[in-house]
Amino acid sequence: EIVMTQTPISLSVTPGQPASISCKSSQSLLYSDGKTYVFWYLQKPGQSPQLLIYEVSNRFSGVPDRFSGSGSGTEFTLKISRVEAEDVGVYYCMQSMLLPRAFGQGTRLEI
């Protein structure tokens, strides 16, 4: 079973400043098809999770370009170039390479 570990658990950021969240997996998430099935979601207060990034670095439809994902193997990062007030919430990484699909414990971003 793959374990996803996020750091930090929480962070407080001034609007306009960058933010970075790390996600480490207990084993490589590079699949035999050459893709790496790491996803990033944001759950805004009182809302359902929304997809930000798929397969490590691909922004989902409508996601602002201030969000970017990077990484390989077992280490992944979500970066926000300039945090805005609407970015508050809990960020989750997830692996979808092996069952059971696993989420990180979440990182709470506050302004």
Added chain:
Amino acid sequence: VQLVESGGGLAQPGKSVRLSCSASGFTYDDYAMHWVRQPPGKGLEWVSSISWNSARRDYVDSVKGRFTISRDNAKNSLFLDMTSLRAEDTALYYCVKDRVEGGSAGFDYWGRGTLVTVST
């Protein structure tokens, strides 16, 4: 894309509940579907997945033998039959669409969830 869950509520331990999800805005029978749950104030946990044609169904270990996922492609509906409920099944249950047509490659759209509370 719209995913609307229903069927949640208060259930006693050991009892059963059936969750439903009504999907619209996409070609439902082309996509795998999933259930993900979130206990109050806690993180996300994948529960179950079903392929587009129901040929493959997967479950997290903690619900195997108790929960059954199914779908009705003619009615654009997804179901989760939950039996032998336990207090630890208390959670908001989300209906979630797969990102890739015909495959299983992660989640894109989520419903608003339906709350299941297991308690005496």
